[in-house]
Amino acid sequence: MSVVENSAATPDVATDFEPKILAFCCNWCTYAGADLAGLNRMKYPANVRLLRVPCSGRVNPQFVIEALQKGCDGVLVCGCHPGDCHYVTGNYFAKRRMLVFKRLLEYAGLEPKRFQVRWISGAEAGKFRDTVTSVCEQIRALGPIRESGFIDTDFDADVLNAVCAPSVVSTEEATTIEEAAK
Amino acid sequence: MSDIQESLRVRAKELLESGEVATVIGWENGRFPNQTTPLITRDADRTGDLVWNDYCANTLAKYVLDTKSAGKTAVCVRGCDSRAINRLVDDGQIARDQLYLIGMPCTGMKDRATGELLSKCAECAHKTPVVSDEMLGEPTADADSATTTRFARIDEVEQMSREERETYFKTAFTKCIRCYACRNVCPCCTCRECFVDQRREDWLGKQNNLNENRFYGLTRIMHIGDRCIECGECARVCPTDLPLMELNRKVIKDMNELFGEFEAGMDATGVKPVFQTFELDDVEEFM
Numbered sequence: 058m059s060v061v062e063n064s065a066a067t068p069d070v071a072t073d074f075e076p077k078i079l080a081f082c083c084n085w086c087t088y089a090g091a092d093l094a095g096l097n098r099m100k101y102p103a104n105v106r107l108l109r110v111p112c113s114g115r116v117n118p119q120f121v122i123e124a125l126q127k128g129c130d131g132v133l134v135c136g137c138h139p140g141d142c143h144y145v146t147g148n149y150f151a152k153r154r155m156l157v158f159k160r161l162l163e164y165a166g167l168e169p170k171r172f173q174v175r176w177i178s179g180a181e182a183g184k185f186r187d188t189v190t191s192v193c194e195q196i197r198a199l200g201p202i203r204e205s206g207f208i209d210t211d212f213d214a215d216v217l218n219a220v221c222a223p224s225v226v227s228t229e230e231a232t233t234i235e236e237a238a239k
Numbered sequence: 240m241s242d243i244q245e246s247l248r249v250r251a252k253e254l255l256e257s258g259e260v261a262t263v264i265g266w267e268n269g270r271f272p273n274q275t276t277p278l279i280t281r282d283a284d285r286t287g288d289l290v291w292n293d294y295c296a297n298t299l300a301k302y303v304l305d306t307k308s309a310g311k312t313a314v315c316v317r318g319c320d321s322r323a324i325n326r327l328v329d330d331g332q333i334a335r336d337q338l339y340l341i342g343m344p345c346t347g348m349k350d351r352a353t354g355e356l357l358s359k360c361a362e363c364a365h366k367t368p369v370v371s372d373e374m375l376g377e378p379t380a381d382a383d384s385a386t387t388t389r390f391a392r393i394d395e396v397e398q399m400s401r402e403e404r405e406t407y408f409k410t411a412f413t414k415c416i417r418c419y420a421c422r423n424v425c426p427c428c429t430c431r432e433c434f435v436d437q438r439r440e441d442w443l444g445k446q447n448n449l450n451e452n453r454f455y456g457l458t459r460i461m462h463i464g465d466r467c468i469e470c471g472e473c474a475r476v477c478p479t480d481l482p483l484m485e486l487n488r489k490v491i492k493d494m495n496e497l498f499g500e501f502e503a504g505m506d507a508t509g510v511k512p513v514f515q516t517f518e519l520d521d522v523e524e525f526m
Contacts (some may be wrong), residue, residue, distance in 0.1 A: 077390040118461045119434075119442065119454065139523070149517035153498070156522060157513070158461060160493045161486070164397065165457065166405025174525040206405055209449035 076130040076196040078105045080189070081116045085143040087135035089179035094186050101186040102193040105133070110126040112136065113174075114147030118158045121172060126208050131171045131196040133188070148176070169209055170195040243344065244291040247315065250341060251286040254313050259309030260339050264299050265289040273351045276301060280333055281309065291315075293349045296357060298310065298472045300324045301426050307333050314338060317345035318383075319359075321368035322504030323426035326468050329507050332429050342371030344378040359471025359484070361386045367407070375441035389469065390492050408453075408486075414479040417453040421473035421483055427463040427503075434458065443497045464490035465512035468504035497522050497524055 082088040088109050090119025094101065110116055121132050134155060136148045155174045163169050173192055177185050202208060251263045267278035267288040275295050277289055294396055299314050300323030306312045316324060321340065328335050344367065348362035360366070364385040367378040396404060419435060422428045434442045434457060443458075444451050464487060473483040494513045495501060498521070503512060 119458050122454050126454065138526075139519075139521075146517065148409065149521065150514070151522055152523075152525065153517055154461070154514055156497055156524060157464065157490055157493050161460065161464075161490055163401075164404065164452070164489050165408045165486075166401060168401065176492055176525050206402075206409070217475075 074197060074201055076193060076201075078130040078131040078133060078189075078193060078196060079124045080105050080107050080133040080135060081110050081113070081120065082107050083113050083136040083143075083148075084111050085178045086137040086141065087175075087177040087185065090177050090181050090185040093179065094182035097182055099182060099186045099236050101189045104193050104196075105189045109114060109148050112142065112144050112147035113151040113155075114142075114144070116151060116155075118154065121158070121162075121219070125167070125171065125202060128203060128208070130199070130202045133192055134172075134174045135177045135185075135188075136174075138178055141178060152216065168199055170199060170207060171202065171205075171207075240291055240293075244289070246375050247291055247341065248286050250373070251289055251313065252283050254339065255281070255283040255286065259311065260313040262306040262312045263289075264302050264306065264312060264314040265313070265341075266291070266295040266297065266299075270352070273349075274355075279306060289315075291343060294351055295343075295374075296475065297349045298323055298424070298426065298470050300327060301424065303327065303338060304429065305335055307337055311337050311339060312380050313341060315343050316340045316368045316371055317343050318363060318365040318367055318369065319355040319468065319472075321370045322365065323470060325370060325504040325507040326426050326466060327429070329504075329509055330429055330466070332426070335507065340368065340371040340373075342368040342374040344374065344376045346379055355379075356386065357471075357475065359475055362389045362469075362471065362484075364389070365502075365505075370507070390488060392482075393488050393492050396485055396489075409449060411481045412452040412456055413449050415447075415456065415481055416479060417447055417452060417455060418478060420476045420478065421481075422459060424465060424472045424476045425470075426468060426470065427466040428459075456481075456483075460486050460490055463487070465494060465514045466503050467491060469502075 082091060088107065091107055113134060116134050124132050136151055139152065141147055142148045156175065159172055159174065162172055175188050177188060199205065245418065247265065251265065254260045255263055262279060262281050263286060264277065264279050266275040268290055269276040273294045275290055277297050277299055278285070298319050300320045303312045303314055314320065324338060324340060327333050346362065347356045347366060349355060350357050353501050362385050364383055367383055372423070396407070399407065422433060443455055469488070469491065471484050477483060498513050501513065
């Protein structure tokens with residue numbers, strides 16, 4: 058994976074916030090496009106983490122909710138242009154699903170920019186760079202998802218897991234947890 | 240209504256005694272006044288307990304999945320039950336010839352506590368069964384006109400600001416106790432093993448918190464949205480009164496706008512729901 062550190066990404070921005078963006082990339086197009094962007098030494102923000110999937114049709118809406126709730130500030134789903142799917146029809150199904158799902162998330166209160174879908178082919182390294190850059194800037198402007206109110210921040214899964222399963226917690230850890238709880 | 244109740248009892252007895260059906264599903268009086276509960280019986284003598292009144296709220300269709308192994312099932316159907324039956328037949332859950340549908344002329348059911356029309360019935364535009372083997376009585380003229388339009392509430396919620404909607408649904412999902420009653424009652428939820436019951440796959444934890452409740456709630460809608468027959472049972476059975484139909488109908492409204500008008504369960508002709516098919520010229524927003 059060729060992710061180029063973009064030193065120009067941060068200085069212009071007033072805040073220190075670095076968004077974490079998860080990009081589901083189709084193995085046959087966007088992933089190759091990202092690779093091409095790397096080969097061409099294109100610069101794009103390092104805030105994006107690529108997650109390779111066999112097809113945009115593989116992206117279950119649950120993946121998106123999970124990513125957002127686990128603290129990804131934005132989710133990007135990228136697949137082949139309609140008509141170019143390696144599996145012929147996968148992205149058509151993905152399109153229908155994501156059209157509806159995006160509206161549902163927005164209806165439930167998510168900021169629209171936090172979940173985006175784009176078709177990027179293996180040859181479109183420039184489009185990949187532009188998309189990632191613009192998504193990154195949009196999310197940066199929105200701020201961290203933990204402060205947006207969409208996810209439950211009162212709840213700390215790790216602490217709760219430890220409390221629920223005391224047998225696996227050592228005495229020192231338990232003391233630390235108790236102190237943290239105070 | 241009492242003459243329909245009487246003919247229902249007579250027909251149910253005939254069907255069971257002649258051996259035409261193995262099981263009859265209808266309603267009987269519950270423990271409380273103005274409350275009914277489903278009656279599922281193979282005993283012809285029990286058919287005298289069948290009732291038909293303003294409080295037959297439960298949708299019966301899903302019970303046929305529990306009785307199909309015993310043979311043919313006779314089930315009372317109103318509009319919602321009949322659409323649920325179509326749904327089950329289309330989903331390959333039961334064969335139509337394994338069912339005998341007794342059509343009931345429904346005019347909407349009432350809330351036990353308030354005596355008002357149930358909201359699911361007020362929004363229902365198909366109270367007359369869309370499929371039945373026989374009808375008991377004639378459907379009334381105004382049975383198939385809804386008193387409130389089904390997307391009225393969705394429009395209201397859409398008009399709220401994003402922050403208001405966020406708070407609205409956060410409050411709702413915080414109240415969810417994840418009893419899964421909405422799943423159990425849903426005629427579209429027929430997976431043998433639901434993702435919420437899978438422990439090793441780790442789709443969904445067992446803790447009750449906003450994140451996991453919302454994960455469940457939104458996933459449920461994505462699983463059933465395109466097949467939802469809008470019976471409103473999920474919202475009716477919800478012990479914490481979550482606005483579940485406001486989420487279901489949002490998806491249905493969007494699908495209608497994006498992919499053309501479609502009402503699930505109106506017939507069992509095998510027309511594929513939205514997510515199971517596609518058109519080459521579908522709306523494009525992701526270019």
